[in-house]
Amino acid sequence: MNTAYEELKKQFRDRIKEHELLAPYTTYKVGGPADLFFTTATADEFVEIVVAVRKLDIPFFILGGGSNILIGDGGFRGLVIKNNSSGITIRGMKGKVKGDNKESLVFVEADSGVPMNKLVRFTIEEGLSGLEMHLGLPGSVGGAVYMNSKWTKPTGSVGDRLYQATIMTPAGKLKNVNQDYFNFSYGKSSLQRSDDMLVSVVFALKQENKDMLWQRANDSITYRRETQPQGVRTAGCVFKNISSAEALTCGTPDHATSAGFLLDKSGCKGMKAGGAEVSTAHANFIITHQGAKASDVIKLIGIMKKNVKQKFGVTLKEEIQMIGEFT
Numbered sequence: 001m002n003t004a005y006e007e008l009k010k011q012f013r014d015r016i017k018e019h020e021l022l023a024p025y026t027t028y029k030v031g032g033p034a035d036l037f038f039t040t041a042t043a044d045e046f047v048e049i050v051v052a053v054r055k056l057d058i059p060f061f062i063l064g065g066g067s068n069i070l071i072g073d074g075g076f077r078g079l080v081i082k083n084n085s086s087g088i089t090i091r092g093m094k095g096k097v098k099g100d101n102k103e104s105l106v107f108v109e110a111d112s113g114v115p116m117n118k119l120v121r122f123t124i125e126e127g128l129s130g131l132e133m134h135l136g137l138p139g140s141v142g143g144a145v146y147m148n149s150k151w152t153k154p155t156g157s158v159g160d161r162l163y164q165a166t167i168m169t170p171a172g173k174l175k176n177v178n179q180d181y182f183n184f185s186y187g188k189s190s191l192q193r194s195d196d197m198l199v200s201v202v203f204a205l206k207q208e209n210k211d212m213l214w215q216r217a218n219d220s221i222t223y224r225r226e227t228q229p230q231g232v233r234t235a236g237c238v239f240k241n242i243s244s245a246e247a248l249t250c251g252t253p254d255h256a257t258s259a260g261f262l263l264d265k266s267g268c269k270g271m272k273a274g275g276a277e278v279s280t281a282h283a284n285f286i287i288t289h290q291g292a293k294a295s296d297v298i299k300l301i302g303i304m305k306k307n308v309k310q311k312f313g314v315t316l317k318e319e320i321q322m323i324g325e326f327t
């Protein structure tokens, strides 16, 4: 074991695990071990471990819910930080309540490790609107902000309601930033292009009738059940939808931008590579079976891209992230 690893182990003792298999921490349930593994229970611990690992110059990766990543069969050389920080707090209110006309904004702060579903349920129960359509989105607040995770019915992204956040810079400084910092767009945030880590987020939400909010949240769940495979190992959509400009240039049918549609029309549903299979319910979902390897998923991704390129001239881009060593 190298000296930096030894030093980290000295500082955090038996909190640091060695050779921890990462597959169980992801929704694909594939992938090899991390050299070192640490689980944070609070935002303070999250900050502490990131500062320490950076000082020692050890490569690291923040793991939220593991629902948008594919970990290589060779695992990860360095430290994986499983972020389980869990605080949710109502920070305050701005504006007036005029009779039934509630014009105020309520600010809710969540640690980046909070599961999105826990936060969404909390806000609905408090009668706060803005996140309810995301009920059913797997993963953590950190992953959802990093990916600016989205929903289609009604259209909305997690970043839409972000008011402020605390980030940690590579120099280890905590900084409050507002929505502009994130430069949100479809599936994108500035976090993907920087080494800043997200510690916590404040969302600005409106007051609304709780029953109406549950209704909308349950509509989202129903739509998910109707359109996505259930009870399987998957990381959701493998590829991003294409832009309208690309759809026009390539002349997709009715200028379709949906990657799922293009994959379906390219005959990808049900295709297999080893233990990986394209879902028959949704052509943009790969599901993994018992014994599947990351290399099976990579192989299938290659076939899917080739099929769409041949049929429509479109080069699909991955939405899921590849992490670690692929052999």
Ligand SMILES: Cc1cc2nc3c(=O)[nH]c(=O)nc-3n(C[C@H](O)[C@H](O)[C@H](O)COP(=O)(O)OP(=O)(O)OC[C@H]3O[C@@H](n4cnc5c(N)ncnc54)[C@H](O)[C@@H]3O)c2cc1C
Residues within 6 Å of the ligand: 027, 061, 062, 063, 064, 065, 066, 067, 068, 069, 083, 112, 113, 137, 138, 139, 140, 141, 142, 143, 144, 145, 146, 147, 148, 149, 150, 151, 191, 196, 197, 198, 199, 228, 234, 235, 236, 237, 321
């Ligand atoms: C069944 C299913 C349905 C899905 N439906 C949707 C959907 O409707 N809409 C959608 O957009 N996506 C969807 N996804 C994809 C995925 O759930 C989202 O992208 C989710 O927001 C990822 O969150 P996570 O915590 O799992 O991130 P992870 O997969 O753990 O990590 C993703 C990235 O975020 C980074 N990250 C995480 N936390 C932090 C932090 N605190 N600071 C800095 N970086 C951080 C990680 O390092 C990694 O690079 C679905 C996935 C599944 C399995």
